[in-house]
Amino acid sequence: MAKGYYISKAVAAVGIVVGAAAVATIIALSVVYAQEKSKNEVKPTDGGVQPKPTAEPKPTTEPKPTTPPPSNQPWDRYRLPDALVPENYNVTLWPRLEPQSDGMYIFTGSSSVLFQCVKETDLILIHCNKLNLTKFGDHQAKLTGVDGSIPPPINNTWLKVETQYLVIQLSGKLEPGKRYQLDTQFRGELADDLAGFYRSEYYEDGVKKVVATTQMQATDARKAFPCFDEPAMKAVFHITLIHKPGTVALSNGMEGPVENITMDSMTVSRTQFEPTKRMSTYLLAFIVSDYDNVRNETGNLLVRIWARRKAIAEGQGDYALSKTGPILKFFEEYYNATYPLSKSDQIALPDFNAGAMENWGLITYRETALLYDPSVSSNSNKERVTTIIAHELAHMWFGNLVTMRWWNDLWLNEGFASYVEYLGAHAVEPTWNIKDLIVLGDVQRVFAVDALVSSHPLSSREEDITKPAQISELFDAISYSKGASVLRMLSEFLSEEVFRSGLSVSGIILYFGTTAVKLVGHRLSCCGHQAVEKHNVQLPHKVHDIMNRWVLQMGFPVVTINTVTGEVSQKHFLLDPEAKPTTVSPFNYEWFVPIKWMKNGVEQPQMWLLNKIASGNQWVLGNVNVTGYYRVNYDSGNWQRLLAELQNNHEIVPVINRAQLMDDAFNLARAKIIDTTLALNTTKYLSKEREYMPWQTASNNLDYFFLMFDRSETYGPMQAYLRTQVLPLFEYFKNLTSDWKDVPQGHTDHVSADNEVSVIMRLGITDGVFAVNDGCGRIHANLRSTVYCSAIAEGGAEEWDFGWEMFKNASLAAEADRLRAALACTRKPWLLNRYLEYTLDPTKIRKQDATATIINIASNVVGQPLAWDFVRARWEYIFNQYGGGSFSFSNLINGVTKRFSTEFELKQLNQFKQDYTEFGSGELALEQSIERTTANIKWVMENKEKVLQWFQNA
Ligand SMILES: *[C@@H]1O[C@H](CO)[C@@H](O)[C@H](O)[C@H]1NC(C)=O
Ligand SMILES: *[C@@H]1O[C@H](CO)[C@@H](O)[C@H](O)[C@H]1NC(C)=O
Ligand SMILES: *[C@@H]1O[C@H](CO)[C@@H](O)[C@H](O)[C@H]1NC(C)=O
Numbered sequence: 001m002a003k004g005y006y007i008s009k010a011v012a013a014v015g016i017v018v019g020a021a022a023v024a025t026i027i028a029l030s031v032v033y034a035q036e037k038s039k040n041e042v043k044p045t046d047g048g049v050q051p052k053p054t055a056e057p058k059p060t061t062e063p064k065p066t067t068p069p070p071s072n073q074p075w076d077r078y079r080l081p082d083a084l085v086p087e088n089y090n091v092t093l094w095p096r097l098e099p100q101s102d103g104m105y106i107f108t109g110s111s112s113v114l115f116q117c118v119k120e121t122d123l124i125l126i127h128c129n130k131l132n133l134t135k136f137g138d139h140q141a142k143l144t145g146v147d148g149s150i151p152p153p154i155n156n157t158w159l160k161v162e163t164q165y166l167v168i169q170l171s172g173k174l175e176p177g178k179r180y181q182l183d184t185q186f187r188g189e190l191a192d193d194l195a196g197f198y199r200s201e202y203y204e205d206g207v208k209k210v211v212a213t214t215q216m217q218a219t220d221a222r223k224a225f226p227c228f229d230e231p232a233m234k235a236v237f238h239i240t241l242i243h244k245p246g247t248v249a250l251s252n253g254m255e256g257p258v259e260n261i262t263m264d265s266m267t268v269s270r271t272q273f274e275p276t277k278r279m280s281t282y283l284l285a286f287i288v289s290d291y292d293n294v295r296n297e298t299g300n301l302l303v304r305i306w307a308r309r310k311a312i313a314e315g316q317g318d319y320a321l322s323k324t325g326p327i328l329k330f331f332e333e334y335y336n337a338t339y340p341l342s343k344s345d346q347i348a349l350p351d352f353n354a355g356a357m358e359n360w361g362l363i364t365y366r367e368t369a370l371l372y373d374p375s376v377s378s379n380s381n382k383e384r385v386t387t388i389i390a391h392e393l394a395h396m397w398f399g400n401l402v403t404m405r406w407w408n409d410l411w412l413n414e415g416f417a418s419y420v421e422y423l424g425a426h427a428v429e430p431t432w433n434i435k436d437l438i439v440l441g442d443v444q445r446v447f448a449v450d451a452l453v454s455s456h457p458l459s460s461r462e463e464d465i466t467k468p469a470q471i472s473e474l475f476d477a478i479s480y481s482k483g484a485s486v487l488r489m490l491s492e493f494l495s496e497e498v499f500r501s502g503l504s505v506s507g508i509i510l511y512f513g514t515t516a517v518k519l520v521g522h523r524l525s526c527c528g529h530q531a532v533e534k535h536n537v538q539l540p541h542k543v544h545d546i547m548n549r550w551v552l553q554m555g556f557p558v559v560t561i562n563t564v565t566g567e568v569s570q571k572h573f574l575l576d577p578e579a580k581p582t583t584v585s586p587f588n589y590e591w592f593v594p595i596k597w598m599k600n601g602v603e604q605p606q607m608w609l610l611n612k613i614a615s616g617n618q619w620v621l622g623n624v625n626v627t628g629y630y631r632v633n634y635d636s637g638n639w640q641r642l643l644a645e646l647q648n649n650h651e652i653v654p655v656i657n658r659a660q661l662m663d664d665a666f667n668l669a670r671a672k673i674i675d676t677t678l679a680l681n682t683t684k685y686l687s688k689e690r691e692y693m694p695w696q697t698a699s700n701n702l703d704y705f706f707l708m709f710d711r712s713e714t715y716g717p718m719q720a721y722l723r724t725q726v727l728p729l730f731e732y733f734k735n736l737t738s739d740w741k742d743v744p745q746g747h748t749d750h751v752s753a754d755n756e757v758s759v760i761m762r763l764g765i766t767d768g769v770f771a772v773n774d775g776c777g778r779i780h781a782n783l784r785s786t787v788y789c790s791a792i793a794e795g796g797a798e799e800w801d802f803g804w805e806m807f808k809n810a811s812l813a814a815e816a817d818r819l820r821a822a823l824a825c826t827r828k829p830w831l832l833n834r835y836l837e838y839t840l841d842p843t844k845i846r847k848q849d850a851t852a853t854i855i856n857i858a859s860n861v862v863g864q865p866l867a868w869d870f871v872r873a874r875w876e877y878i879f880n881q882y883g884g885g886s887f888s889f890s891n892l893i894n895g896v897t898k899r900f901s902t903e904f905e906l907k908q909l910n911q912f913k914q915d916y917t918e919f920g921s922g923e924l925a926l927e928q929s930i931e932r933t934t935a936n937i938k939w940v941m942e943n944k945e946k947v948l949q950w951f952q953n954a
């Protein structure tokens with residue numbers, strides 16, 4: 001899956017706005033509105049804008065006993081026994097796109113699975129969840145022999161709800177080596193729960209349309225039909241869909257001709273799909289819709305982008321179509337293996353929980369992750385589309401062709417895709433400097449989580465991950481972003497060429513059976529090592545010994561370079577200096593650390609920690625381009641030299657490292673390794689900075705100051721200082737865009753303008769921004785988030801309702817997203833409370849967007865206490881309606897409590913913990929919030945005076 005919780009800067013940055021002069025904005029808004037309205041479309045959807053998940057570390061040491069102790073019956077265990085191996089399935093499904101007389105939406109289906117017995121057994125366990133099985137005679141399944149084998153009669157069948165099995169007890173044994181066929185018929189609900197086979201709805205020309213679609217990962221294929229639902233249980237799938245004539249049916253394989261047949265005395269269409277390759281159940285997809293597509297065909301490959309008819313007609317699929325072929329081509333070269341399928345379908349869904357899902361041959365997306373409209377989408381929307389497509393296409397090989405044997409190895413699957421998505425995106429948009437952005441999007445982001453004692457190692461033990469909720473918890477920042485960061489480090493210290501040649505072992509590609517990522521991981525180090533020898537790369541240790549340090553223990557080091565003594569040392573970096581990790585690391589929290597470094601602006605040969613650095617009196621910079629997964633500290637003399645260099649000649653320091661110096665300094669200060677005023681001093685040069693990454697980093701770090709101080713007397717001086725710093729940038733962009741009439745050239749300039757205007761707005765320079773339009777009254781897409789937010793913030797109920805109408809009528813999902821976030825900017829408590837109520841009404845806010853919207857409201861200083869009260873009061877309802885396994889709970893809790901820094905708030909948190917028994921995937925986030933609030937209280941107490949003084953002097 002793509003990071004479902006991808007944060008869009010454009011929307012995330014919308015938080016606190018201070019300013020005046022809303023009238024002009026309202027006028028600008030109405031112009032945009034008129035344009036939108038003329039497109040005359042009923043609301044599509046989507047949101048996608050939740051923060052990436054912060055870690056939900058798995059308690060390897062002390063799991064909380066939530067279930068009774070395991071009994072010894074096979075059906076009480078979450079893992080399948082190893083007696084049976086599926087070979088192929090015939091599955092027919094018929095989703096009804098109209099409700100039944102009782103208002104319920106359903107699907108019916110039948111499945112037959114042919115499996116081989118590899119160990120004698122009198123028991124068949126097959127996953128089955130929330131399905132109503134039809135009986136064949138006395139039993140809920142029918143067993144027949146294949147190739148003349150005669151199965152024993154069925155003794156008894158029942159559904160085991162807790163472990164999600166259909167249990168079939170036989171009166172005799174199945175024989176090893178023999179093959180059997182199991183038939184089932186069933187009926188399930190086509191609910192709007194975003195899991196398994198589910199329904200998504202939208203309006204087109206005032207008519208409600210229903211899409212039947214799927215999200216199987218991780219454990220919901222069993223909700224669509226009975227199956228051996230583990231990734232290693234690969235099989236060939238023969239899929240048939242029954243659907244209403246005139247609708248389109250899609251699945252993993254290429255569709256055959258559509259036939260009209262009669263079923264239940266109705267004329268229906270039947271579409272059969274070419275059999276799939278051997279594949280895992282979690283990658284299946286079945287979709288019936290009224291969609292249209294754009295397509296192209298190059299060589300033997302058919303590429304199609306599917307979406308609502310209106311979206312296709314408006315050309316919103318064109319950008320994705322133009323990039324898919326080239327990205328696939330890039331990965332064919334990267335993996336040195338051709339794309340394994342004959343077609344590549346990608347489809348945009350109005351309701352979708354994650355960002356996207358790499359179903360083999362039929363990738364599903366949120367609308368904001370696939371559709372792009374140059375006239376309305378911003379550059380960050382475009383960037384998101386490109387990288388998510390690259391991420392999903394990367395999985396077509398790594399993940400789908402070669403698959404992890406069990407979910408504990410998820411990090412390799414997701415980490416790898418999260419790393420190469422930048423390479424794929426760079427290949428097709430080479431002018432964007434997109435590869436650099438991994439440092440903002442993944443490295444810095446996961447540092448924040450991995451610096452807590454409640455983090456966890458990349459690799460989990462297989463036996464610790466069995467329940468669906470435990471599997472869900474793995475889809476976190478550690479798996480995605482740390483996975484990506486660590487693989488990037490490997491690729492950088494080996495060189496990309498060597499890394500690749502170690503990966504594209506033809507063996508992996510040949511391996512079409514149940515390939516374990518364990519095996520892949522093994523190959524990665526083994527063959528990586530051969531590649532290393534072949535290329536004569538000098539390393540102090542074997543590759544896998546180096547990598548084990550990063551994979552098997554949590555956290556990362558802070559490397560201290562002492563330019564006085566030349567000594568270079570490491571220490572486990574923890575945000576809370578008093579915290580002690582409760583888990584023992586096999587490596588004692590020491591790492592093998594590759595160090596790229598620079599002296600006086602000149603790059604030095606790569607070295608490894610333990611070597612000394614001789615600096616003389618020159619400035620030294622460690623971790624050039626942050627290719628290593630660690631932070632860097634220096635002796636104070638070197639810090640001062642670096643700060644002086646930033647002031648005098650900042651461009652000699654690579655742009656990524658200008659961002660790093662601030663990010664490291666602020667975090668070292670929070671960990672009390674350096675003084676807070678030193679961290680603040682790293683921002684002094686910003687008045688000279690024109691680049692996007694340092695500003696974004698500064699904004700991220702100053703966010704913490706805003707969160708801690710925007711309710712205190714520090715706020716005024718802080719704002720005054722930042723205003724001075726940002727003013728030259730504002731003037732620069734104003735000039736560059738001829739008073740905001742043009743769009744700057746170059747993608748990062750675009751994004752800069754986008755981002756920087758929101759920094760500017762946040763800091764209170766609002767005059768002028770209201771002229772932000774192209775001269776014909778149109779607000780450029782890049783600036784809309786900011787402008788919308790400030791209009792809503794300045795306005796009252798009328799403006800809010802106006803914004804709400806725009807939101808309901810937006811024809812592009814990305815635009816709807818911006819408006820949805822902007823509506824959280826109002827400072828009227830009653831409007832915020834009403835909006836909070838809307839978030840739990842799926843006819844107003846789609847379920848996929850509920851948590852993101854609550855978090856948006858909580859990031860508004862006025863909305864924060866309201867959101868917290870709301871979440872506490874409605875917890876039970878939210879928990880039951882929005883699913884205990886959903887990933888969003890940790891985001892929700894983290895998002896709502898982010899600002900907490902008082903004893904009173906800590907007390908409330910502890911009370912909340914006592915008031916309810918279940919927090920689902922938010923449980924560890926709650927622990928983290930308590931830990932974080934405690935740290936915040938201490939930090940504010942210790943730093944308040946100092947910070948106030950610093951800002952007053954500065
Ligand atoms: C099936 O029925 C639909 C709608 O009635 C019609 O448009 C289509 O041409 C028919 N297809 C075939 C193969 O007869
Ligand atoms: C650092 O990154 C910049 C920008 O991506 C690149 O031009 C430069 O070559 C990199 N330096 C090193 C030492 O990799
Ligand atoms: C920060 O800068 C101020 C003013 O230049 C200076 O007086 C102070 O010593 C610096 N603090 C640190 C810790 O470097």
Ligand SMILES: *[C@@H]1O[C@H](CO)[C@@H](O)[C@H](O)[C@H]1NC(C)=O
Binds near residue numbers: 735736
């Ligand atoms: C704006 O940019 C132009 C050309 O780059 C430059 O000549 C001019 O001095 C700038 N104006 C201001 C006010 O910075």
Ligand SMILES: [Zn+2]
Binds near residue numbers: 413417
């Ligand atoms: Zn993924």
